[in-house]
Amino acid sequence: MMNDKILRGCLVVTFGLATLFISSCVSDFHTGILPVQPVLTVDNGSSAAQQFNGELAEAIERADKIVFKEHSDKVDFFGTTVAIHGVPTYTYARRELSEGEKMQFLEDVKALEGKDNQTQTRCVFEAHHTIDFYEYGQLKSSMRICYQCNEVQWNGTSVKSSKDVFDAISPMILRAGMKTKRDWDAMAKQRFEEESKPKLPAPVAEPPLAKWAPGQKGRKVLNPFTGEIVDVEGIPANTKVRDPNDKDSAHVFRVPES
DSSP states (O other): OEEEEEETTEEEEEETTEEEEEEOOHHHHHHTBOOOOOOOBOTTSOBHHHHHHHHHHHHHHHOSEEEEEEEOOGGGGTTSGGGGSOOOOOEEEEEEOOHHHHHHHHHHHHTOOOOBOOOOBOSOOOOOEEEEEEETTEEEEEEEEETTTTEEEETTOSSOOBSTTHHHHHHHHHHTTOOSOOOHHHHHHHHHHHHHSOOOOOOOOOOOBOEEOTTOSSSEEEOTTTOOEEEOTTOOTTOEEEOTTOOOTTOEEEOOOO
């Protein structure tokens, strides 16, 4: 008869009088970390992390425009009715790197050692930052960044991201005036509530009050839009009128007090 139980992170399996201890990552399971994977290498003998950093450096050098964005993610709306009908994407900040910032970004990437990211997490990938790389005015690739998992997803490479890429990305995000940690859920929901409120029509501006035409006999005023003289004889004060010689129908004004 076989009995099994968990003891201090190990799986204990009992076959009659014999007991087998199997090392496991039971304790790590609760923290969301999977077992360490072997370091992957590519054809040229370098690690996948080194290749990733090298391809990132090449992308920066080739790019004629690099844009950092801070934005919402669909998971910000979990648990709300918004998630049922499809969620919007809000951009909170956008910064195109200057030539000097691009060179600094490149130097930071080239200085990386190429540390392999050997752990995998079970956390939900929440991308609240994106880096867009443009070549010849066209979007070439995008890198989505999750500080919840400390992972990136980049469609500009086929290898897993390096662990130390954040040493180059994070300083650029901060220099761009963005933040790596925010209450993303609250920001997205507040923005949604504000934009979902019914918009009141803009108040209609009161037509301007005309001025009496100087040196003129009778009741004559100056059209405030054209400066032409208009006869308002017999028209009460504050009445809205138009100059019959003014072709713009929007040029409505009021008769002043006598």
